[in-house]
Amino acid sequence: MQQSTPSPEPIVSLRDVQKSFGPLRVLDGVSFAVERGEVLAMIGRSGSGKSTALRCIDRFEKVDGGEIVVCGHRVDRPDVDLRALRQDVGIVFQSYNLFPHLTIEQNITLAPCAVKGMATSQAKDLARKVLAQVGLEEKLLAYPEQLSGGQQQRAAIARSLAMQPKVMLFDEVTSALDPELTAEVLRVIEQLAADGMTMVMVTHEMGFAKGIADRIVFMHRGKVHETGPASILTSPTTPELTQFVGTGNLKS
Amino acid sequence: MSLQLDFPAVLERWPSLLGGAALTLELAFFATVLGALFGTLAAVGRSSQSSLIAGACKVYVESIRNTPLLVQIFLVYFGLASLGLKLSAFTVAVAALTINVGAYTAEIMRAGFEAIPRGQIEAAEGLALSRLQIYWHIILLPAIEKVYPALTSQFVLLMLASSVCSQISAEELTAVANYIQSDTYRAFEAYIIVAVLYIALSLVMRAGFWGLGLVLFPRRRRLGTPL
Ligand SMILES: Nc1ncnc2c1ncn2[C@@H]1O[C@H](COP(=O)(O)OP(=O)(O)O)[C@@H](O)[C@H]1O
Ligand SMILES: [Mg+2]
Numbered sequence: 001m002q003q004s005t006p007s008p009e010p011i012v013s014l015r016d017v018q019k020s021f022g023p024l025r026v027l028d029g030v031s032f033a034v035e036r037g038e039v040l041a042m043i044g045r046s047g048s049g050k051s052t053a054l055r056c057i058d059r060f061e062k063v064d065g066g067e068i069v070v071c072g073h074r075v076d077r078p079d080v081d082l083r084a085l086r087q088d089v090g091i092v093f094q095s096y097n098l099f100p101h102l103t104i105e106q107n108i109t110l111a112p113c114a115v116k117g118m119a120t121s122q123a124k125d126l127a128r129k130v131l132a133q134v135g136l137e138e139k140l141l142a143y144p145e146q147l148s149g150g151q152q153q154r155a156a157i158a159r160s161l162a163m164q165p166k167v168m169l170f171d172e173v174t175s176a177l178d179p180e181l182t183a184e185v186l187r188v189i190e191q192l193a194a195d196g197m198t199m200v201m202v203t204h205e206m207g208f209a210k211g212i213a214d215r216i217v218f219m220h221r222g223k224v225h226e227t228g229p230a231s232i233l234t235s236p237t238t239p240e241l242t243q244f245v246g247t248g249n250l251k252s
Numbered sequence: 253m254s255l256q257l258d259f260p261a262v263l264e265r266w267p268s269l270l271g272g273a274a275l276t277l278e279l280a281f282f283a284t285v286l287g288a289l290f291g292t293l294a295a296v297g298r299s300s301q302s303s304l305i306a307g308a309c310k311v312y313v314e315s316i317r318n319t320p321l322l323v324q325i326f327l328v329y330f331g332l333a334s335l336g337l338k339l340s341a342f343t344v345a346v347a348a349l350t351i352n353v354g355a356y357t358a359e360i361m362r363a364g365f366e367a368i369p370r371g372q373i374e375a376a377e378g379l380a381l382s383r384l385q386i387y388w389h390i391i392l393l394p395a396i397e398k399v400y401p402a403l404t405s406q407f408v409l410l411m412l413a414s415s416v417c418s419q420i421s422a423e424e425l426t427a428v429a430n431y432i433q434s435d436t437y438r439a440f441e442a443y444i445i446v447a448v449l450y451i452a453l454s455l456v457m458r459a460g461f462w463g464l465g466l467v468l469f470p471r472r473r474r475l476g477t478p479l
Contacts, residue, residue, distance in 0.1 A: 058378060083382065086378055093371060098375075099390055110389055111379035111381060114389065115379065115380045143474065146475070160379070163379060
């Protein structure tokens, strides 16, 4: 399948996705789509299924039913080409998960060299480029443990960017950081959005979501309870979202 | 009663003693290298999705850990002989020691593998690395690093335990001591000297592992964190 030509197809689309862990129904018919260049922010209470939905997109969880298409890959099918899918999708987690025994440069060059067969010198140039993008050029030769939490998270973002993904997934990437470090990570994501990166992000930063997101998905009990443009955060229609944004979550 | 020690009577056999020490070190070297490989594969095998492979690895590890080394050596020795294979005592000793230390290494490495946070593996999967690449680039070295002191002790123990190979007349250090004492009737002196030589060999091995650690874990060297 050819994906490089621009198409009207969304980059990510979920249709009626079902997912249970044992008796617990975590996703109960979730549908949404993300167009090229769009930023989708997923919000909702803890346990509402946000992480699970995000992980299904990159097939860290297998769905029980429904359809997921990501950059042309049928993710819901058992025969999906996982390695091709994951070259198109970058994912960043709350716990940065940098590889502790490798320098920042090695963290970044590993996948381009091992997966794409990129030459070392070319990968090193790429590492410099993506580190500049996240403002960490000077940390090239440092080890992860020598970096602050915010720096580690930015390095993790750079590591994902080096694979030149078509879409980036962020799962509460600032939740482990204090406000100052949060701000520096959010600035990086803002810049990515400005550069036109397609993104799906789970976040608790309501003010940030409001400023950056083209679309909000409010998850509640495994369902997309309310969705729409960022303005739904200021004028929600369902009582659940009203309560959710009312509980002091909306700061800007 | 007075204790009269005659060390020169034993020490004049220094070429045999050195030869024995060299053979012990050689046995330990080959069994360590092969056992490390073998044990790591068995540790990987125990978490295999194939229950046949996982089961086979478990049976191997448990049966070795619950039988005496000397019995294992005899099993290899007489087993190979009854198959019509005529191998040198040295080869049989390396084979038996490898099988033995491989099982202990497997258990230690399994603990190392389990100490790798799940998130590390998910991050690697998210970067499209294959299973093999993840083991090789992400899991292996940090796992070894986490259990390096235990591995070092295990391999030093193996070197000491190789003394039972004297039973199949491998000419290692203990075998040399056995036959010097029967020649000179200076048993106590012979074993004191051999004990000192074993201590020296242990120190050599520990120094070797320390040096290897510097090469394997450059981050430790850079950040000055001891193992
Ligand atoms: N691997 C799992 N096994 C069992 N239950 C899980 C697993 N992952 C998530 N859950 C459960 O699914 C529900 C939704 O989790 P999650 O998607 O992480 O929510 P959120 O990210 O919105 O906080 C929670 O009740 C959680 O305990
Ligand atoms: Mg979550």
